[in-house]
Amino acid sequence: MADQIKPDELLDKIDHTPERGDWMHTAVQIRPGMYCYSANPASLETMDMPNVRKWDPLDEDWKLPENWQEIIHNGIKERLERFRTFKVFMDICVRCGACADKCHYFLGTGDPKNMPVLRAELLRSVYRNDFTTVGKILSSIPGGKKLYGSRPLTLDVLKEWWYYFFQCTECRRCSVFCPYGIDTAEITIMGRELLNLLGLNIDWIATPVANCNNTGNHLGIQPHALMGMMEFFTEDIEEVTGVNCAPQFNKKGADILFITPSGDYFADPGTYTCQGYLILFKYLKEKYGLDVTWSTYASEGGNFGSFTSFEASKRLNAKMYLEAKRLGVKWILGGECGHMWRVVHQYMDTMNGPADFLEEPVNPITGTKFENAKSTKMVHIIEFTADLIKHGKLELDKSRNDNVKLTFHDSCNPSRSMGMLEEPRYIINNVCNNFYEMPPNTIREQTFCCGSGAGLNAGENIELRMAGALPRATAVKYVHEKFGVNRLGAICAIDRAALPTAMEYWVPEVGVTGLHELIGNALILPGEKKRTEDLRFEPLPGVEEEDDE
């Protein structure tokens, strides 16, 4: 990425005052650095997607079917009937602008079409033209369209949709501020469904989806390779702790099935979080006999299908329940992830339930009934671990994380679609002595996206990603300068994949960590050796001095 735009150049571009003029007549310019490559035809084929072909977004001709306008028109019609959100949100926006400066992409790019309200208007203008009585009447008189802000669906409009619906991370921050709760994420979801009717997905979504369908995870890691990775983690953990924490896979009759996003198997610093899980499960097995199994078939917590269409989302998500049923576990435990939990919390039970073959989840160690998960029967590991700590079931040595000066990034979905705000903070305060919050307008339900969610974590759109990460990074920089913060905690696999790049770009002194990495460091395993290093093989606090003496 040598030709990558420099931070200063990026900052120079930001201007939050749109120039005068009519946005409808400003044609879209698809700019490298801001868009993702088109989907690999083979991946679309795997998921039975229509209009499979090779195409390039920069080409004039997008190789659309003859009747593409009709397909979109019918697609909108169908979705208006199927989703009240869509219909209501198309009708009631008053264009008050309260959401305008709430989107990280607008803040980072200054592109007015990244104001949530305009992103929605891209579609709404066509809706007004084709689906409202007034719009239909006005479009037949000259100048009428202009009065009503409507326009017909042309190829330029479609391209604009494509460009801007893949510049929204479905983070829902705009929805917090809208007086009617208009959720532009929902409109983006609709927009992407429509684009997928014409085979207009991006490869960074389509290929993980196909992989997940075939191999069980987005990265396409095959079962034996996954075992190899786990062996690798087990060796590392043994080196640090002296204890063998090897996990078990596909075990029938285990108590709990554990599913986490595959990003955690694959790249630092997610891998440390994964090691944290292994250490925790080993501890619970030794101390309390809890039998946790992982699965290679359901080896993906995340769901890039949800960035494609509800159908794709459902197809991938179905494996969780299928595998839980096949293995005969009592309930499912889910790892630290953002959009995975959007799907699990708000969609899974509706899509693929009822999970009547599972038990209402109870923590066998503390006796806590997870009342809030009694129907879906899937518990978040942050809830699970917080409960264990609260009941004094984990022996923790906080001081092992003393080198970490932590701040916490609320991930979009856990905060704005689940309301999981206090649990992670409770864990942090129990495993870490140095914790500093970022400014209040940038955390909790007002948190800023990492800038790479909803399938936009590719390499080719790096300018977009870095621009989108600016609001988050600026807040991190603030606590870094004020309190010396050197680590950014997050409970999301996309954060762990995306934020290191963003930090390197904006605040290079700050690293990224999952909370179970901190647990892994602090947890005192039965029979462990005297630890001198943390999971990153960095010396524990105080260790170097001791050596010197």
Added chain:
Amino acid sequence: MNQKYLVPLAGVFLLFLVAYTGVEGAGLQWLFGVVVPYAALLAFLAGFFYRVMGWASSAVPFRIPTTCGQAKSLPWIKQNWVDDPDTAGGVFVRMLTEIFLFRSLFRNTRAAFHRNEKNRLSYSWEIFLWVGAMAFHYSFLVVILRHLRFFTSPVPGCVKFLTKMDGILQIGLPELRISGVVLLLAVFFLLLRRIFDAKVSYISQAADYFPLFLILAIAGTGICMRYFTRVDIIGVKELTMGLVTFHPVIPKGVGGLFYAHVFMVSILFAYIPNSKLMHMGGIFLSPTRNMANNNRAVRHINPWNYPVKVHTYEEYEDDFREKMIEAGLPVDKKE
């Protein structure tokens, strides 16, 4: 650009003239005083009903509240039951705060970016839109309620009381009504904001300016009749009561200004169901606000849920059996 507000401004002016000259010049009192108001009311009721039914007939496939606070979770974690309700009662309170207090708008912030060595992005609380919106909606409500005295006989005590409170400042004669002044100021504020705030101006359509000008003209003609031209109240009430009792009469001595006022009110009513002003109904039906965050505790049913193709474990094992056996993973079928 200017067209976006000049056209609606001219449109409202035209509406005024049509009614004014229609009555003063052509004697069309019946049209503007009786026919149009009835037609407008009908259009409003039918349109409103049609739109709400249209929304209600769309399915709610998923439960997707936007959670704006701590959810109900472990028993020792304090829930924010208003911003993240998990019960119908909580949702009810959340909706009350949204509808009557504009809760979400209250959160509004203004972002500012300063390009200097610090490159700080800052967010400050921005309360003016909330104040403007509250002032506008509540003063409008009071004005509407006050007008009930034209449509009731005898006038109910509460309307009289409200009217009295509204004139509590006791300035001038006839005494100044606070709601009218606040309404005018608030509409002006919203209008100026729309024109001069670069972001809001950029997103605005002619359809956003039109109702503002219309309301401005309605309030303006109303104030004019009360304080300056001193409309014949007895005559006006004769007409309005005639409408309510379905025995319409056209009184003598009521001039074109009044009919222009009534005409523009009629236009506003008829316009509502065809416009964004439907937000008054839509807010009740917004699924991100009116649903409980009890997703994992209570299953939500999607009426159009359909079966999908799934890559099953058996297919998966068929693809990878040998590799699985080699890696020491258990398999269901051995060969």
